[in-house]
Amino acid sequence: MTILQQMLRVFVLILFAGGALAQDGPADGPRAATGGAQTLEDILARQARQPVDDGFRREATGDPDAAAPVTAPLGTRGGASDSDLWRALRYDSADVTTRNNGPAATVLIQDGGMWWLRFREGPLLGYGAWFLIGTLGVLALFFLLRGRIRIDGEKTGRTVTRFKAIERFAHWLLAGSFLLLGLTGLISLFGRKYLIPTFGHEAFSTFAIGAKWVHNNVSWAFMVALVMIFLFWVIHNLPDRTDVKWLLKGGGIFGGGHPPAKKFNAGQKLIFWSVILLGGSISLTGLALLFPFELHLFAPTFQKLNDLGVPGWLQEGRSWPAALTPQEEMQYAQLWHAIVSLVLLAIIFGHIYIGTLGMEGAYDAMGSGEVEEQWAREHHSLWLDEVKAREAGTDRAGTKGAKA
Amino acid sequence: MKAMLLAVCAMVVIAVGANFALRNYAGFSAQERTTVGESVRLDR
Numbered sequence: 001m002t003i004l005q006q007m008l009r010v011f012v013l014i015l016f017a018g019g020a021l022a023q024d025g026p027a028d029g030p031r032a033a034t035g036g037a038q039t040l041e042d043i044l045a046r047q048a049r050q051p052v053d054d055g056f057r058r059e060a061t062g063d064p065d066a067a068a069p070v071t072a073p074l075g076t077r078g079g080a081s082d083s084d085l086w087r088a089l090r091y092d093s094a095d096v097t098t099r100n101n102g103p104a105a106t107v108l109i110q111d112g113g114m115w116w117l118r119f120r121e122g123p124l125l126g127y128g129a130w131f132l133i134g135t136l137g138v139l140a141l142f143f144l145l146r147g148r149i150r151i152d153g154e155k156t157g158r159t160v161t162r163f164k165a166i167e168r169f170a171h172w173l174l175a176g177s178f179l180l181l182g183l184t185g186l187i188s189l190f191g192r193k194y195l196i197p198t199f200g201h202e203a204f205s206t207f208a209i210g211a212k213w214v215h216n217n218v219s220w221a222f223m224v225a226l227v228m229i230f231l232f233w234v235i236h237n238l239p240d241r242t243d244v245k246w247l248l249k250g251g252g253i254f255g256g257g258h259p260p261a262k263k264f265n266a267g268q269k270l271i272f273w274s275v276i277l278l279g280g281s282i283s284l285t286g287l288a289l290l291f292p293f294e295l296h297l298f299a300p301t302f303q304k305l306n307d308l309g310v311p312g313w314l315q316e317g318r319s320w321p322a323a324l325t326p327q328e329e330m331q332y333a334q335l336w337h338a339i340v341s342l343v344l345l346a347i348i349f350g351h352i353y354i355g356t357l358g359m360e361g362a363y364d365a366m367g368s369g370e371v372e373e374q375w376a377r378e379h380h381s382l383w384l385d386e387v388k389a390r391e392a393g394t395d396r397a398g399t400k401g402a403k404a
Numbered sequence: 405m406k407a408m409l410l411a412v413c414a415m416v417v418i419a420v421g422a423n424f425a426l427r428n429y430a431g432f433s434a435q436e437r438t439t440v441g442e443s444v445r446l447d448r
């Protein structure tokens with residue numbers, strides 16, 4: 001047999017095998033002309049953004065039951081060709097078992113990764129850093145313009161109890177853990193860009209592992225404290241009419257006198273609700289990051305917002321992705337966690353300022369729990385009246401009176 | 405001041421406790437959570 005004859009035989013064999021494969025596709029129906037593959041109509045419809053029924057691919061994943069015996073030609077394929085297998089992978093219907101069996105292990109390709117990475121190391125770092133530095137600048141400017149808010153009137157030398165020990169404990173648990181989380185979080189966020197170039201990979205690695213341990217585990221103390229603070233103080237932070245008056249007077253910050261306030265003034269109520277809502281949201285996304293792929297927060301949220309038409313308010317006809325790969329869920333959780341944390345950090349900078357440097361007499365409320373009566377009269381007059389009335393009541397009953 | 409010190413202690417205790425509990429009772433390690441067996445495919 002000449003070489004030419006041999007080649008011809010192989011050629012005929014291939015032709016025959018190709019014919020047999022082609023017969024697997026529909027012999028008639030709309031895609032007969034393309035042997036079951038997509039048609040010009042499909043392509044045109046897709047380009048016109050009309051729905052295309054992709055069932056012809058989605059379901060073309062082979063048929064192991066109809067496989068040829070292993071000894072027959074193509075029998076080793078097991079009834080599914082390579083193309084069949086790739087289609088099954090693409091439409092997530094392949095029965096995949098890998099050593100790595102995590103929830104995201106079967107996603108071979110997801111295309112949200114580069115967008116996320118660029119955003120994280122670009123705008124998030126840049127704007128984030130300037131936002132925090134800017135907040136400190138604004139506070140410094142405020143201090144220069146307004147100075148320390150002093151106790152205006154004559155000090156009485158008497159004190160009233162403002163916070164019980166358990167309340168101060170919860171506050172310091174919240175504050176201590178938040179500041180530690182803020183610091184270690186910022187190390188994770190900015191480390192690659194700013195700390196590695198300065199300290200080198202080795203030193204930063206040790207440091208980062210420690211920071212991550214602290215961040216992961218101290219988060220529980222923050223969550224416990226958040227619940228305690230909410231339970232202790234929510235009753236004093238419900239909005240009421242005194243808040244409107246307080247806000248209209250700008251809290252009296254620039255010499256507008258001292259608008260009356262109950263236990264917490266409107267500014268403090270805003271701090272409280274920021275801490276509860278933003279802190280709660282940070283906790284939730286933090287848990288999603290701590291237990292990867294277990295919580296699905298963003299796809300359902302996007303779906304609800306889409307149903308309400310919220311994305312359309314920003315741009316006509318827009319909608320947010322309501323089907324996310326497990327990796328994309330994690331990427332959104334990371335971004336939200338970081339952005340909301342930066343916002344809360346800035347708010348807390350303001351809070352720490354007013355609780356220490358910014359206002360005479362404020363720190364004592366959290367330090368010893370006892371505040372100067374004149375401070376209370378100026379900043380929380382309605383609350384002081386209540387305390388006095390209560391003390392007068394208990395005095396008459398013969399128990400402990402006001403502290404001298 | 406005492407409340408602040410106590411809070412710092414509580415923070416340390418909670419963090420160490422959380423780490424201990426997650427490691428020993430919750431199967432909190434990527435290896436335990438995401439691997440099934442020795443081989444890739446064939447031992448099912």
Ligand code: HEM
Nearest residue numbers: 174175178179268271272275348352355356362363365366
């Ligand atoms: C070193 C840091 C901090 C200091 C010196 C500080 C100081 C204070 C003081 C003096 C008060 C009582 C104000 C009053 O008597 O009316 C207070 C209240 C409060 N603190 Fe802090 N704090 C700090 C950090 C934090 C942090 C990190 C958080 C939350 C993440 C927080 C959340 C709150 C809340 C929700 C209140 C009640 C609402 C308010 O008074 O604004 N604090 N803090």
